[in-house]
Amino acid sequence: MLWSGLDTLVLKGRVPFTFQHQHPDHAMLEPAAMHKPIDYPKPDNELTFDILTSVSRTGTGHTENQPVHLRLADPTVEVAKNLPVYDGPEQRFCPAGVYEYVDDEANPGKKRFQINSQNCIHCKTCDIKDPAQNINWVVPEGGNGPQYVDT
Numbered sequence: 001m002l003w004s005g006l007d008t009l010v011l012k013g014r015v016p017f018t019f020q021h022q023h024p025d026h027a028m029l030e031p032a033a034m035h036k037p038i039d040y041p042k043p044d045n046e047l048t049f050d051i052l053t054s055v056s057r058t059g060t061g062h063t064e065n066q067p068v069h070l071r072l073a074d075p076t077v078e079v080a081k082n083l084p085v086y087d088g089p090e091q092r093f094c095p096a097g098v099y100e101y102v103d104d105e106a107n108p109g110k111k112r113f114q115i116n117s118q119n120c121i122h123c124k125t126c127d128i129k130d131p132a133q134n135i136n137w138v139v140p141e142g143g144n145g146p147q148y149v150d151t
């Protein structure tokens with residue numbers, strides 16, 4: 001806060017350097033075993049809303065049959081590594097509920113990684129935060145993104 005005030009009000013953003021993080025964001029995720037689950041309060045539908053309501057309010061649309069814009073370098077990594085070590089972080093860092101680990105009907109007792117790409121609001125968090133760096137977000141066909149409207 002002190003630095004922000006100094007930089008903004010006194011120096012007017014003319015500082016000839018910038019602060020750097022020591023590590024990339026994806027390298028800072030810690031194994032789930034080191035943490036307790038957070039019990040978030042349910043949405044009150046006044047100030048806070050469930051994910052799908054929030055996604056619909058972004059006004060993001062996708063044409064049917066458009067090329068896949070969320071690509072996995074290796075489709076086995078999520079279930080093999082991210083689920084057992086990080087408890088499937090994609091389910092949490094994606095703000096739009098795009099990623100799910102669902103029961104694998106073909107392999108009872110196992111999970112499979114499901115991508116609900118139609119929900120994507122193109123924030124690119126998954127590309128940055130995936131600890132395995134296995135998800136590649138590419139610009140969707142037409143370059144569409146959120147279109148919030150004032151209500």
Ligand code: SF4
Binds near residue numbers: 096119
């Ligand atoms: S870019 Fe990734 S994290 Fe962001 S909404 Fe789309 S799938 Fe979720």
